[in-house]
Amino acid sequence: MPLHPGARGLADDAAQLDGLVLTSDTIVEGVHYRPADPPESVGWKLAAVNLSDLAAKGAAPAGCLLNHALTGDGGWDRAFLTGLGEALERYGMPLLGGDTVSLPAGAPRVMTLTAIGRAGPRVPERGGARAGDVLWVTGAIGGAGAGLAGAPAFLERYLRPLPRLAEGVALARQVHAMMDVSDGLLLDAARMAEASGLAATIALDAVPLPPGYSGTAEQAATAGDDYELLFALPPGVEPAVPATRIGGFAAGRGLTLSLHGAPRPLPASLGYTHGG
């Protein structure tokens, strides 16, 4: 298979071509969302997860292509498109085209959005962290997981995540590495460390939890779907947008955790993998 140099070995969440950043995410009914989730929220989420990949690259929305699968339920499809359109409108992302297919009766829905952004002066990589860098995260972690688990106050965070596009543009000029937190803070931090060829440490007590969150920091840090930005900055550099310092990078390999200064073992699962 011929690989483009801009593919970055397929190890990153987005590729680059002629000053554009390209990313594509597919969602599958029953895998990435629950069949009973409101269709508006499924559409919103498909847009949001792709926009979040652009945010991690500091890219500005330029256009997108939708590959839509019809299953014969026109009401569902219209509501899905309404939610998708709301997210695209909110973040200034025009629809360029795509494809619509019909699925056989009973097949789970499979929808793809390909998002294209204009690159800024710098496009951060996942693997650019350096030893000594500080690890930061925007916003709060764990809300989407609590919503998925049934907490009504957090349901909206699970159903309608808010990608950090403006923050991504501002941070892209500063960071050594950046990615979005889609599958769990610990899992994504371990991926950043691995891609950077470094060891990462996270202080669980520093992980920012949303107001009213009743779980543990470990629960929050292993839940997914928050779509916050995780980034590495040199020591002494303050981020351009509000964020929380949660750990750092050093020579070595792997992820280690602490709680109030004492080592903590890694949980059995660092996050959520969608089986891909």
Next chain:
Amino acid sequence: MPLHPGARGLADDAAQLDGLVLTSDTIVEGVHYRPADPPESVGWKLAAVNLSDLAAKGAAPAGCLLNHALTGDGGWDRAFLTGLGEALERYGMPLLGGDTVSLPAGAPRVMTLTAIGRAGPRVPERGGARAGDVLWVTGAIGGAGAGLAGAPAFLERYLRPLPRLAEGVALARQVHAMMDVSDGLLLDAARMAEASGLAATIALDAVPLPPGYSGTAEQAATAGDDYELLFALPPGVEPAVPATRIGGFAAGRGLTLSLHGAPRPLPASLGYTHGG
């Protein structure tokens, strides 16, 4: 839903952005290919149908994104990727990235390729034909349909179509309108006429049939999957690549047929719609 001006109202097969041409096609098991088709040929075809859309725009391959759905059959997936890679290699199309998801057991496969090409000096539209233009088509029509219907000599034309990329680049400088023949010559010609606000006529006796083809011209002209280029040129202009003159455009609406100079009624179906 915010539409980009480059989307051309979603009425075309490809969109434009910053000098790039973008197209995306999804194939569904049991809809766009037969479950028993060799997986190498399914991969080849997914690449070919997207490359054919770029050919119709006169664009040169720049990069692509694959959204791959796994169903637990590793051998099938490897063979699919082999065939896809062969087509991408042949046409110089590098893989930029994409996404891989797992489908629930028993779900039909749904795979998407998004192809990006560099635009040439002119990007033909489907709807640019003018009254008086001559309608031309490259290659021969009907072979893929005969292969799908079981003719062994034509099976390869159904399984491994050859998109007309070089021809597309050469023709893009000349044509008033161009599109690829994916769903049937009559259906696609009717779409070109409709998009151009004109009437089209086709002489069935002029439709180029492949050597050894035993069906009628009407059968050939209503079968799909040939991936030849259909285009409109002003009268008196010879196409830059080998092609056959099959009809023309005039003021009015709709498609009319003739056979050896006598009018022929339109068949009940002009081609194949994939239910989308």
